[in-house]
Amino acid sequence: MAAKDxxxxxxxxxxxxxxxxTMVLRIxxxxxxxxxxxxxxxxxxxxxxxxxxxSRGKPIAWLLTIARTRAIDAVRSGSRRATDTEFxxxxxxxxxxxxxxxxxxxxxxxxxxxxxxxxxxxxxxALEMAYFEGMSQTEIAKALNQPLGTMKDxxxxxxxxxxxxxxxxxxxx
Amino acid sequence: MKHQQLTEELQERALLYAAGALDEQEHAEYSRHLAExxxxxxxxxxxxxxxxxxxxAMLLPQQTPSASVKRQLMARVGVRxxxxxxxxxWTAWFGWAAAAAAAVLAVVLLNWNSGxxxxxxxxNARVAELESQVGxxxxxxxxxxxxxxxxxxxxxLGSTPQARGRIYWNEPARQWQxxxxxxxxxxxxxxxxxxxxxxxxNPVRAEIFNTDANGSAMFTLPVPPQIGVLKAAxxxxxxxxxxxxxxxxxxxxxxxxx
Numbered sequence: 001m002a003a004k005d006x007x008x009x010x011x012x013x014x015x016x017x018x019x020x021x022t023m024v025l026r027i028x029x030x031x032x033x034x035x036x037x038x039x040x041x042x043x044x045x046x047x048x049x050x051x052x053x054x055s056r057g058k059p060i061a062w063l064l065t066i067a068r069t070r071a072i073d074a075v076r077s078g079s080r081r082a083t084d085t086e087f088x089x090x091x092x093x094x095x096x097x098x099x100x101x102x103x104x105x106x107x108x109x110x111x112x113x114x115x116x117x118x119x120x121x122x123x124x125x126a127l128e129m130a131y132f133e134g135m136s137q138t139e140i141a142k143a144l145n146q147p148l149g150t151m152k153d154x155x156x157x158x159x160x161x162x163x164x165x166x167x168x169x170x171x172x173x
Numbered sequence: 174m175k176h177q178q179l180t181e182e183l184q185e186r187a188l189l190y191a192a193g194a195l196d197e198q199e200h201a202e203y204s205r206h207l208a209e210x211x212x213x214x215x216x217x218x219x220x221x222x223x224x225x226x227x228x229x230a231m232l233l234p235q236q237t238p239s240a241s242v243k244r245q246l247m248a249r250v251g252v253r254x255x256x257x258x259x260x261x262x263w264t265a266w267f268g269w270a271a272a273a274a275a276a277v278l279a280v281v282l283l284n285w286n287s288g289x290x291x292x293x294x295x296x297n298a299r300v301a302e303l304e305s306q307v308g309x310x311x312x313x314x315x316x317x318x319x320x321x322x323x324x325x326x327x328x329x330l331g332s333t334p335q336a337r338g339r340i341y342w343n344e345p346a347r348q349w350q351x352x353x354x355x356x357x358x359x360x361x362x363x364x365x366x367x368x369x370x371x372x373x374x375n376p377v378r379a380e381i382f383n384t385d386a387n388g389s390a391m392f393t394l395p396v397p398p399q400i401g402v403l404k405a406a407x408x409x410x411x412x413x414x415x416x417x418x419x420x421x422x423x424x425x426x427x428x429x430x431x
Contacts, residue, residue, distance in 0.1 A: 006250050013243055021238045023230045029395070035242045042246050057220050064227045068193070112231045113345065125398040128347075130194035131229055137194040144399060152189065159188040162225040 001049035009046050016060055017042070020067040026132055027071035037074050041067045072134035115165035123158035126151055174206075176214040184218055191222030234315070234346050240301045321345050325406060327428040333357065336388070338426050340406055347396040349406075351380070356425065358384045359410055365425065366415045369396070370405035379406070381415040405429045 001008045020041055025034040044066055052062055116124060125144075129135045135143065141151040176183060189195050190203050206212060207219055316322055327338030336356040340349050351367065359365060365383060368376035377400060384390045396403075408426035409419045 006247065009250060010243075010247065013246065017243070018235050018237055019230060021242075022233045022236045025236045026230075026233050031238075034236075035238045038238055039242050039246050039249070043249055046250060057223060061224055061227045064230055065223065072193075112228050116229070116232060117345075126194075127192055127229070128398045130192045131226055134193060136196045136200075137189060138196050140194070152185070152194075155192050155194045156185050156188050159192050159222060159225060160184075162228070163188075163221060166225055166228055 001046060002052065009042070012045070012059070012063075013042055016063055019060065020063055023064055023067045024071040027068065027134065028074055033074065034071070037070050038067070041070050044070065068131070075134065111166065111168075115162055118165065119158050119161055123154045123161070126154040127158045127162075130155055174210055175212045179214050179218060183215060187215060187218035187222045190219055191226040193226070232345065234343070234348070240304050244301075316341050316343055316348070316350050319343060325428045325430060327353070327406065327408070327426040329355070329425065330427055331423045331425055333425045336426055338408070338428070340428065342396075344396075347398060348393060349379070349396055350393045351391065353382075353384060353388075353390045353408075353426065355388045356384045356390070356408075357388050358386065362413050363410050364413050364415055365390075365408050366411040366419070367394075368407045368409065368419060369400050369403055370407055371400060372402040372404045374401075376407065376419055378415060378417060381411070403430050 001012060017038065021034060021038050024037045024041065025031065028034040028037055041063070045063055048066075052059070119127070126140055129140045129143070130137070137151050137155060138148060140146075140155075141148045144151070186195070186199075186203060190200065195203060203215075203219075207216055322341050322343045325340040325342055327336075327340065329336030333356055336353065338351065338353040338356070340351050342349050356365070364381045366381050367379040369379045370376045377397075380392060380394045382390050382392060406426075406428045407419075407424045409421050409424055411420055
């Protein structure tokens with residue numbers, strides 16, 4: 001992609017668009033808005049491919065970071081976020097994630113699920129509010145009427161647990 | 174400033190950064206530090222934390238965008254599905270009559286080509302629409318098939334005893350898929366409102382909706398992480414736009430979490 005090969009962009013899109021869209025739709029919640037953001041995410045990846053630094057993580061982690069940032073920006077910039085959601089449910093790993101062995105992905109998904117399930121509920125809530133709702137520790141503390149220190153500790157310990165728990169899988173993403 | 178060794182404070186900052194929990198100014202400063210200070214200690218810490226945070230996305234039920242997103246993206250980078258051009262290889266000259274015939278033929282073929290192009294565009298749009306519908310149906314079906322999904326039945330009460338509903342609740346994904354039948358549509362100045370009823374505290378607004386001419390409605394909604402333990406779900410009739418708290422105790426649908 002760094003060489004501006006549109007075929008590479010197409011392959012990159014085919015491989016990761018579902019995961020990126022899943023992340024964006026979870027945050028934006030409106031399917032049409034999420035599709036607009038998704039297009040911008042891959043456009044940004046295309047534009048910034050030459051600046052991608054492999055030592056800073058795998059391409060999918062880089063892409064999902066862009067996806068999360070753009071989705072949160074879209075919500076904060078006033079894009080409509082409905083009280084209803086168009087985020088549908090399925091826990092199935094799509095075999096169409098070409099290039100990724102679905103059995104490997106399913107195994108990783110199980111590992112992540114088990115790691116998250118071991119989190120205490122307050123930690124998980126705080127993590128989800130930060131990561132998927134784009135709320136800062138101060139905002140979360142205020143929303144949950146908890147001291148900032150408590151909230152910081154929940155997020156820190158929750159993240160630390162995830163890191164340790166996922167360590168054997170060598171950072172699945 | 175480069176750090177020589179990892180401290181608890183640096184580790185905490187990396188973890189909060191990766192979770193997206195730093196306040197705006199802290200986030201900007203830490204992002205700058207990672208980008209400009211060439212601090213291997215913090216880069217490594219942030220990288221490992223980011224990988225853990227991003228992995229949370231793996232648990233989300235996968236969604237499929239419509240095919241038009243890819244087409245628009247590829248068009249944006251300059252790759253277009255050009256329609257095949259029809260080539261007229263007339264090289265011989267057969268006089269005025271032949272030229273006139275060729276002109277007529279060209280007009281006919283161009284019109285035909287134009288018609289075909291419109292038809293292809295129309296069919297492409299239809300295919301994209303159907304792909305999107307199939308994707309949505311597949312994800313709905315997957316909810317029903319998911320062992321993690323539990324079912325909550327809603328029973329009609331009050332003025333709508335015949336009404337029925339069902340909530341497919343995927344707790345790990347914090348999602349409700351709601352289906353309602355035999356619930357008469359309300360006029361434009363009213364709305365149905367679905368409520369989360371927590372074990373403690375007031376009902377929390379979940380969704381407003383109306384039913385179609387058949388008395389049916391189907392929608393999905395997230396269950397907010399801070400909602401806590403739920404004891405029931407209820408539907409009331411509220412003024413258009415919905416209410417922050419129920420204005421009536423006359424439930425139209427009620428279901429308890431068992």
